[in-house]
Amino acid sequence: MINKGHHRLFLIAVAVALVATVGIAVWTNRxxxxxxxQRVADPESIQPMAVDVSRSEFPVKGIDVSHHNGDIDFRxxxxxxxxxVMIKATEGVNHIDSCMARNYDRATEAGLKVGFYHFFRFDxxxxxxxxxxxxxxxxxxxxxxxxxxxxxxxxxxVDYYRVIGRLKDMIGYLRRHDRRVMIYCNSQxxxxxxxxxxxDTELWLASESTPKDKGDSRExxxxxxxxxxxxxxxxxxxxxxxxxxxxxxxxxxSFARSAPAKRPVAxxxxxxxxxxxxxxxxxxxxxx
Numbered sequence: 304m305i306n307k308g309h310h311r312l313f314l315i316a317v318a319v320a321l322v323a324t325v326g327i328a329v330w331t332n333r334x335x336x337x338x339x340x341q342r343v344a345d346p347e348s349i350q351p352m353a354v355d356v357s358r359s360e361f362p363v364k365g366i367d368v369s370h371h372n373g374d375i376d377f378r379x380x381x382x383x384x385x386x387x388v389m390i391k392a393t394e395g396v397n398h399i400d401s402c403m404a405r406n407y408d409r410a411t412e413a414g415l416k417v418g419f420y421h422f423f424r425f426d427x428x429x430x431x432x433x434x435x436x437x438x439x440x441x442x443x444x445x446x447x448x449x450x451x452x453x454x455x456x457x458x459x460x461v462d463y464y465r466v467i468g469r470l471k472d473m474i475g476y477l478r479r480h481d482r483r484v485m486i487y488c489n490s491q492x493x494x495x496x497x498x499x500x501x502x503d504t505e506l507w508l509a510s511e512s513t514p515k516d517k518g519d520s521r522e523x524x525x526x527x528x529x530x531x532x533x534x535x536x537x538x539x540x541x542x543x544x545x546x547x548x549x550x551x552x553x554x555x556x557s558f559a560r561s562a563p564a565k566r567p568v569a570x571x572x573x574x575x576x577x578x579x580x581x582x583x584x585x586x587x588x589x590x591x
Contacts, residue, residue, distance in 0.1 A: 352528050361546075363548060368540075370391070376534035392436060396432055416446040416447060448505055449483065490512070508523070514545045524542060
């Protein structure tokens with residue numbers, strides 16, 4: 304007869320071994336499991352967009368870059384029909400992209416229209432992020448609005464009202480310092496946070512739908528996450544201005560305005576949970 308004490312110890316040993324095996328498997332495949340979870344949480348952040356764009360309808364081509372794109376030859380970029388570039392500058396309250404200064408100097412020398420973007424952190428105060436963004440880009444003239452990159456992917460789960468409040472704080476801070484502001488987001492983030500809350504802010508949308516199909520009035524449209532441009536050693540995001548070349552020139556000439564005209568929301572837009580909460584966030588919920 305098997306001793307009950309030995310049997311219990313055997314079962315415990317088996318259980319410990321199973322837990323250890325599962326733990327090792329999870330740790331070994333943590334990057335792969337993370338990518339799978341990211342696909343579930345935010346499919347647009349993983350699936351490369353490659354939308355065919357009519358260059359007769361959208362003739363003005365641009366790109367956005369960061370240190371992930373490596374050592375860029377912007378003269379070759381400009382020769383490949385690229386007219387503007389958005390350069391990553393900052394993230395959160397203390398990070399500066401390692402290639403920001405180099406990319407800016409080379410892009411301006413190549414004659415490209417240049418702008419900067421900041422990756423917005425849901426868990427950091429909006430005023431602090433705005434202050435960091437301005438400090439990092441001060442002294443560098445730009446042709447395009449300062450962009451706040453708002454993405455669910457890469458951000459922690461933070462209370463909805465805090466996210467809205469912090470984003471409003473950052474926009475307000477930049478505008479008080481006479482900066483023109485644009486929001487970048489994908490369709491998921493637009494529907495959850497931006498629609499109905501920020502209709503007075505210019506929009507740069509990453510989407511597989513054309514501006515007409517979506518029913519919004521975006522100024523810039525990111526239609527590919529996997530484009531190829533001469534002078535860039537990696538796949539790169541491809542953008543276009545939502546209009547013709549004459550309208551692009553008018554848009555650039557209007558840059559001196561402190562704030563854009565209010566953008567109407569299309570009547571076909573469906574209601575979101577933000578519809579009735581656009582301006583009710585008390586100051587006490589917003590972390591400076």
